[in-house]
Amino acid sequence: MTKExxxxxxxxxxxxxxxxxxxxxxxxxxxxxxxxxxxxxxxxPDYPAEIRAPAGTLFGVSGFQIHFGKKxxxxxxxxxxxxxxxxxxxxxxxxxxxxxxxxxxxNRDGFNDKNLKLAGYEKNPLDDGSLEKYQVHAVDITKLxxxxxxxxxxxxxxxxxxxxxxxxxxxxWMYTRPVESTxxxxxxxxxxxxxxxEANIRVLKAGYAFGETTEIFHAHYEVEAAxxxxxxxxxxxxxxxxxxxxxxxxxxxxxxxxxxSYPITPASEILHELAKHKNFRVKTFQAEDxxxxxxxxxxxxxGGAIGVTTTSGPGMALKTExxxxxxxxxxxxxxxDVQRGGPSTGLPTKTEQADLLQAVHGRNSExxxxxxxxxxxxxxxxxxxxxxxxxxxxxxxxxxLTDGYIANGAEPWxxxxxxxxxxxxxxxxxxxxGFFPYMRDEKTLARPWAIPGTPGLEHRIGGLEKExxxxxxxxxxxxxxxxxxxxxxKVDRIANYxxxxxxxxxxxxxxLVVGWGGTYGAIKTxxxxxxxxxxxxxxxxxxxxxxxxxxxxxxxxNYKKILVPELNLGQLALLLQAKYLxxxxxxNKVQGLPFRAIEIEQKIDEILK
Amino acid sequence: MKLVDKILKxxxxxxxxxxxxxDFQSDQDVRxxxxxxxxxxxxxxxxxxxxxxxxxHNLVFVSGIGCSSRFPYYLDTYGFHGIHGRAAAIASGLKVxxxxxxxxxxxxxxxxxSIGGNHFIHICRRNINVKILxxxxxxxxxxxxxxxxxxxxxxxxxxxxxxxxxxxxxxxxVALGAEASFVARSLDRDPKHxxxxxxxxxxxxxxSFVEIYQNCNVFNDGAFSxxxxxxxxxxNIVYLEHNKPMIFGKxxxxxxxxxxxxxxxxxxxxxxxxxxxxxxxxxxxxxxxFILARMSNIPELPQPIGIIYAVARxxxxxxxxxxxxxxxxxxxxxxxxxxxxxGETWTIK
Numbered sequence: 001m002t003k004e005x006x007x008x009x010x011x012x013x014x015x016x017x018x019x020x021x022x023x024x025x026x027x028x029x030x031x032x033x034x035x036x037x038x039x040x041x042x043x044x045p046d047y048p049a050e051i052r053a054p055a056g057t058l059f060g061v062s063g064f065q066i067h068f069g070k071k072x073x074x075x076x077x078x079x080x081x082x083x084x085x086x087x088x089x090x091x092x093x094x095x096x097x098x099x100x101x102x103x104x105x106x107n108r109d110g111f112n113d114k115n116l117k118l119a120g121y122e123k124n125p126l127d128d129g130s131l132e133k134y135q136v137h138a139v140d141i142t143k144l145x146x147x148x149x150x151x152x153x154x155x156x157x158x159x160x161x162x163x164x165x166x167x168x169x170x171x172x173w174m175y176t177r178p179v180e181s182t183x184x185x186x187x188x189x190x191x192x193x194x195x196x197x198e199a200n201i202r203v204l205k206a207g208y209a210f211g212e213t214t215e216i217f218h219a220h221y222e223v224e225a226a227x228x229x230x231x232x233x234x235x236x237x238x239x240x241x242x243x244x245x246x247x248x249x250x251x252x253x254x255x256x257x258x259x260x261s262y263p264i265t266p267a268s269e270i271l272h273e274l275a276k277h278k279n280f281r282v283k284t285f286q287a288e289d290x291x292x293x294x295x296x297x298x299x300x301x302x303g304g305a306i307g308v309t310t311t312s313g314p315g316m317a318l319k320t321e322x323x324x325x326x327x328x329x330x331x332x333x334x335x336x337d338v339q340r341g342g343p344s345t346g347l348p349t350k351t352e353q354a355d356l357l358q359a360v361h362g363r364n365s366e367x368x369x370x371x372x373x374x375x376x377x378x379x380x381x382x383x384x385x386x387x388x389x390x391x392x393x394x395x396x397x398x399x400x401l402t403d404g405y406i407a408n409g410a411e412p413w414x415x416x417x418x419x420x421x422x423x424x425x426x427x428x429x430x431x432x433x434g435f436f437p438y439m440r441d442e443k444t445l446a447r448p449w450a451i452p453g454t455p456g457l458e459h460r461i462g463g464l465e466k467e468x469x470x471x472x473x474x475x476x477x478x479x480x481x482x483x484x485x486x487x488x489x490k491v492d493r494i495a496n497y498x499x500x501x502x503x504x505x506x507x508x509x510x511x512l513v514v515g516w517g518g519t520y521g522a523i524k525t526x527x528x529x530x531x532x533x534x535x536x537x538x539x540x541x542x543x544x545x546x547x548x549x550x551x552x553x554x555x556x557x558n559y560k561k562i563l564v565p566e567l568n569l570g571q572l573a574l575l576l577q578a579k580y581l582x583x584x585x586x587x588n589k590v591q592g593l594p595f596r597a598i599e600i601e602q603k604i605d606e607i608l609k
Numbered sequence: 610m611k612l613v614d615k616i617l618k619x620x621x622x623x624x625x626x627x628x629x630x631x632d633f634q635s636d637q638d639v640r641x642x643x644x645x646x647x648x649x650x651x652x653x654x655x656x657x658x659x660x661x662x663x664x665x666h667n668l669v670f671v672s673g674i675g676c677s678s679r680f681p682y683y684l685d686t687y688g689f690h691g692i693h694g695r696a697a698a699i700a701s702g703l704k705v706x707x708x709x710x711x712x713x714x715x716x717x718x719x720x721x722x723s724i725g726g727n728h729f730i731h732i733c734r735r736n737i738n739v740k741i742l743x744x745x746x747x748x749x750x751x752x753x754x755x756x757x758x759x760x761x762x763x764x765x766x767x768x769x770x771x772x773x774x775x776x777x778x779x780x781x782x783v784a785l786g787a788e789a790s791f792v793a794r795s796l797d798r799d800p801k802h803x804x805x806x807x808x809x810x811x812x813x814x815x816x817s818f819v820e821i822y823q824n825c826n827v828f829n830d831g832a833f834s835x836x837x838x839x840x841x842x843x844x845n846i847v848y849l850e851h852n853k854p855m856i857f858g859k860x861x862x863x864x865x866x867x868x869x870x871x872x873x874x875x876x877x878x879x880x881x882x883x884x885x886x887x888x889x890x891x892x893x894x895x896x897x898x899f900i901l902a903r904m905s906n907i908p909e910l911p912q913p914i915g916i917i918y919a920v921a922r923x924x925x926x927x928x929x930x931x932x933x934x935x936x937x938x939x940x941x942x943x944x945x946x947x948x949x950x951x952g953e954t955w956t957i958k
Binding site (some may be wrong): 290291295453 | 611612615616617619620621622636637664665666667668669672674681682685686687688689690691692695698699700701702703704705706709710727728730781801849909929932933935936937939940941943946948949950952954956957958
């Protein structure tokens, strides 16, 4: 029987299972294959803080969502069309995100008495009619997996471990994706254990064949390639993009990159990625704590390297005093904060945008630091590059905010030609004649970068207040106020070097939705939807949160109302109100989860009704 | 060539000359209390630096916070006055980024062992080629007289009017426990000895730790008087010399003998013991180093002064450089285009 092939514009699939079931791997393989087919896509991993939570429990469920299509995709999808559930807990935790009429592919073997009990089901939901409104495909995935590898002589435990490839194979068939890219990946990944290469490939293909031949599935689907800009693409996560952006800045500036960092979720992947690339002369220093991470980076910057430290909220708090030191020393430094749910340890693996005020204001005394915010996974590349450029050219620490959502999320990235990257010009002082450590560039107010090893420039710097120009320790009252003002003015003047902000939509109208950072995709999706419906609504997304671009105030005046959606209790709203004295409407969500576009759409409707 | 190498190569040269101590005096007024032991330490460092044959633009002194940490302001080298406790971490980053520099840390018992204790043990463990001078005055001076992590148990201070309930650190044991490769002790009041030790510390490849007993004449005057006053010092100090027996006393008539693992004082006068019964100091003996360092905790024993331990072991900064050199030799210098396009890519036309 030839099965029907239906065309779809977009699909969202959620893979869910135990944290030991390999769902992240399954999801990322589906993502690679889908990207290679030319679909636009966006992904979101959703995993528990525990590495291997007890099997079968609700809190041990690990999920991975991919939204792909032939149209432009900006978010991992509010809801999913297909839910792959490897056990009852995965079903229970994720069912709420499945659309009515959506598809459930369940591993029937995982729905045993023990797992049903652990998930709190009294009856098996696959049989009791409770899933009536969905299309349920209960497949004996574990059994089919072990059968496929029976003659390989693997232990049951090892054989069962391949079951995620069976599920992946079925999904490949269902959405007309080739298995080859994953086959290549398996061959490479398991090259040291040929029996696992054989087992995993067989199971993957068995899953595909199962979809094709059994009577369970009546149709499968095709999602054509998206009309993306011409060029070479790759898939990239936010954390990878930060690492590569930093390396690119090192190449462009011809300065060595030094990362001082302490492992912390969800920022550690930046350290991992940078540690790989020693042939770029990258030095990664896994410090004894967060404070040593930033302190070592400051030491490296003092020596003429690009000092970088990467962290998340709790680590940011620990680095605070050293950031003040960097402000006083006026040395380049990049601090990357991959925000997560807080306060304190909070929700380590979940996303949030609540470190904004900490980044902008969270230091003792007057200690201005420019703050950038990356908006998308791929956007992290440009943001990291620009953070280094500003730090070096303005001799200042710079904070780059990303968040767990874009750090772990992936999307296709149009790889920029290396030649198109802007120059970064580091100006080192070498002339001892007339040198003082705190003399300044007239335009930027940057002080000279005078590094140890330069003959005749021996000088002392430190955290005590400096006398203007000479840099000698000074307790003079007038001088202190002058220096506080100069440090502020130096950061304020950075606005002169930023591109003007641009609005998506009309330049005037009823409503402007203002966001910053990782909410870009959800706001864009929502605003575009409302504009299609004829609403007078536009979108402004801030990549520079301190200082603001020079035209922000003018833009805000052109709309009757301003809506500021944030994953906090209104921190950007506070900054905008304080700076521009305008009323704003807030939309806040602090659940460790990104916005769903629909949530923003509903708020727009409510405002414009 | 990397930009920094090029900048330093092309920088205007300064005529080289043979330095004298005075060349290392900065233009800043020294602001320690009159009579402070820090003056002697500064003077001895200024006397040793010319002997090291390091151009002064390649010398960097890093410090934290406290009286000791004002040190860099008074030396005409590159100087970095950091924040409390973090000198070792700042110096680590600097040295790893710039292995060509001679990097020193000036710290104190509070800065180095209390707020900065974590960085201290980790720099020792990593064996980064940084020279650490820890001025131990057993008190907080800059904050005006609270007990420190090296103050004796029960010490009466402003913050411990009923006696400090804390048991003190023995800095030598902390350093040895953290696997430091060079551990020594000297005294502010013994300039010649201090110079010798500073020079050896400078020459050592790896983290060098020098504890310097330093008198705070305002808040803890006389803390080390039995070790520094003429009448008492010979009977309370045993100077350690590599491959030499541990003899001390005004008349050189006493020695240290091991009873099991316990060092004990024996007389060389009564004919019962001779020099051949005494411990022969060996800087490379790990087990002995712990025994010697422990002597300071035992009131009946003289305090060991000198180089307790000095061994060669791989340097963190060397390993980092080697890894980079190897990676470049194997893969070629990094190509950004290649990096961005590695792995799976696809082209849209």
